[in-house]
Amino acid sequence: MEHTDEQLTTKQQTRILKRLLSYMKFHKVLLFWAMLFLALGTGAELIGPILIQTFIDDYLTPAQFPVEPLIALAVTYIILHVSAVFFNYFQQFWFDKAALRMIQRMRVEVFGNVAHMGLSFFDRTATGGIISRLTNDTERIKEFYVNVLSMLVQNFVFFIGIFAAMFYLNVQLALFCLALLPVVFILLHTYRKFSAKYYGRMSGKLSELNARLNESIQGMAIIQIFRQERRMRREFAELNDEHHRAWLKGMKLDGLLLRPAVDFLSIIALMLVIGYFGIISFNSPIEVGVLYAFVNYLERFFEPVNQMMARLSIFQQAIVAAGRVFKLIDHDEPAPPKRYEGNPQITRGRIEFKNVSFSYDQTTPVLKNISFTIDQGETLAFVGHTGSGKSSVINLLMRFYEPDEGEILLDGEPLAKYSKEELRKKLGLVLQDSHMFSGDVLENIQLYNQEITEAQAVQAAETVRADQFIQKLPGGYRHPVGERGGTFSTGERQLISFARTMALNPKVLVLDEATANIDTETEELIQAALETMKSGRTTIAIAHRLSTIKQADKIVVLHQGEIQEAGNHEELLQKEGLYYNMYVLQQGRRLEAKISG
Numbered sequence: 001m002e003h004t005d006e007q008l009t010t011k012q013q014t015r016i017l018k019r020l021l022s023y024m025k026f027h028k029v030l031l032f033w034a035m036l037f038l039a040l041g042t043g044a045e046l047i048g049p050i051l052i053q054t055f056i057d058d059y060l061t062p063a064q065f066p067v068e069p070l071i072a073l074a075v076t077y078i079i080l081h082v083s084a085v086f087f088n089y090f091q092q093f094w095f096d097k098a099a100l101r102m103i104q105r106m107r108v109e110v111f112g113n114v115a116h117m118g119l120s121f122f123d124r125t126a127t128g129g130i131i132s133r134l135t136n137d138t139e140r141i142k143e144f145y146v147n148v149l150s151m152l153v154q155n156f157v158f159f160i161g162i163f164a165a166m167f168y169l170n171v172q173l174a175l176f177c178l179a180l181l182p183v184v185f186i187l188l189h190t191y192r193k194f195s196a197k198y199y200g201r202m203s204g205k206l207s208e209l210n211a212r213l214n215e216s217i218q219g220m221a222i223i224q225i226f227r228q229e230r231r232m233r234r235e236f237a238e239l240n241d242e243h244h245r246a247w248l249k250g251m252k253l254d255g256l257l258l259r260p261a262v263d264f265l266s267i268i269a270l271m272l273v274i275g276y277f278g279i280i281s282f283n284s285p286i287e288v289g290v291l292y293a294f295v296n297y298l299e300r301f302f303e304p305v306n307q308m309m310a311r312l313s314i315f316q317q318a319i320v321a322a323g324r325v326f327k328l329i330d331h332d333e334p335a336p337p338k339r340y341e342g343n344p345q346i347t348r349g350r351i352e353f354k355n356v357s358f359s360y361d362q363t364t365p366v367l368k369n370i371s372f373t374i375d376q377g378e379t380l381a382f383v384g385h386t387g388s389g390k391s392s393v394i395n396l397l398m399r400f401y402e403p404d405e406g407e408i409l410l411d412g413e414p415l416a417k418y419s420k421e422e423l424r425k426k427l428g429l430v431l432q433d434s435h436m437f438s439g440d441v442l443e444n445i446q447l448y449n450q451e452i453t454e455a456q457a458v459q460a461a462e463t464v465r466a467d468q469f470i471q472k473l474p475g476g477y478r479h480p481v482g483e484r485g486g487t488f489s490t491g492e493r494q495l496i497s498f499a500r501t502m503a504l505n506p507k508v509l510v511l512d513e514a515t516a517n518i519d520t521e522t523e524e525l526i527q528a529a530l531e532t533m534k535s536g537r538t539t540i541a542i543a544h545r546l547s548t549i550k551q552a553d554k555i556v557v558l559h560q561g562e563i564q565e566a567g568n569h570e571e572l573l574q575k576e577g578l579y580y581n582m583y584v585l586q587q588g589r590r591l592e593a594k595i596s597g
Helices: 010-060 068-117 119-124 127-169 171-180 181-218 218-225 231-257 260-278 288-330 390-395 420-426 443-445 455-462 490-502 520-534 569-575 578-596
Strands: 351-358 366-375 379-384 405-410 426-430 509-513 540-541 554-558 560-568
Touching: 010 068, 010 127, 010 288, 068 127, 068 288, 068 420, 127 171, 127 181, 127 288, 171 260, 171 288, 181 218, 181 231, 181 260, 181 288, 218 231, 260 288, 351 390, 366 390, 366 405, 366 554, 366 560, 379 390, 390 420, 390 540, 420 426, 426 490, 426 578, 455 490, 455 520, 490 520, 509 520, 554 569, 554 578, 560 569, 560 578, 569 578
Parallel strands: 379 540, 379 554, 426 509, 509 540
Antiparallel strands: 351 366, 351 405, 554 560
């Protein structure tokens, strides 16, 4: 899903609008009361000019001022005005409440779908683009529900009331005003036609801006180290300028087709109405009250039109944003599903790869005909140069992806036969980058899993020796964790990650470069924790430091997606092949480091 400029056709916009309106069905009761109060408030507002017309024509013009009828008229006018305020307050409040609930439901729906996407989706989609749809685009849709939808409903009811009052006062003039509606609709259609293009481009550029910001902020250290600030600023300025130009085109369109055009139309209509009354005054007297009421209704007629035109830009932006959000909601790219009947349980942890081949893009193979077996309780390590396919083996075992060819067996059953819940519970994964979430230390170990008690979390931390530094923290296990655990060292984050995995008590332990970023002193503590974790478990480990996997039962050397060598540490050294060369090279570097130290 790339950052493309969304240029929607009229048919697409209509379909998106219908889908937006479909969210109203979840709030029927609230919207019913809002509609009822809207009708009552509109009626109370529109009766006011008729009361003034009655006062002018029946009492002011003939200079007759009976006290009781005038008091009744004044009291009625005041009651109607107060009632209109009361009804309009609650109908607006209820409309907004329903609107906020609708956008709340949509945001949860969007995030829920994103959370269930397979990793292949995130490989191809920029994080900033996803965030833009979850925040900026849903915020624009919220503006549609809050400021546009409720206003459209109110103005529709208001129009009906205005025309009813106009026909009551003068049928001919009411028909004339009715004839103005096609002109208004032509303005609306013209605006929608051009604004769809401009706001689509603007939305696409905004998504690119978010993606660039997210990428730059996360890689700020690299940018500064390699002195790329000026280049990044120039590229960001160019992208920002494109977004600015798209905004300017939309603003020019707004300035031409929104209020100025409607104001011009309202002035023409007012001239024609006054001219009509002027012409008939030559042949018969006119009622000043009717003239006042009609001019009042004419102004009230064009004010909602102005409001609708002014909010058309919000409407158009919301339609474009909704198209992008619905595209994300409808995108169906989940993790590989369970493909066989039955519900087997992982009890031993025996793993077998049979002639497995895999490609991320269906073109370039990253694994070619891979076969190996790990018996229960054994440790198998993968080594190889960058890009040799080590992490791809882990991705397939965790069922983040499915192999293109071959079969993966776990306890003698096809991996695709296990439920996702069983795999996530019994396969414990520790990554090179230990991600931590905002909260506290205990929550980062439990990860809000209700099956893991506080006692189990503490025991897991003690098992991997994370308890030693956690107890020294202010607040201990309730010590707050900032974004990504920035206040913790790399080793401390890794130990918490170990505890998180051990709290699940997995049958299979998967270590993907778990010690790659650890200093030598911390590595000893980490290695002791790993030995405790691996006890009685089937373990797969990926490591660059060959010294950390010397005790593995079996070591597989991958090269360009194929198994180059296999055996234990001593056997591979005796072969003097790729593993031997890698080991000698690393040992030489260590020796140089000791001498220089």
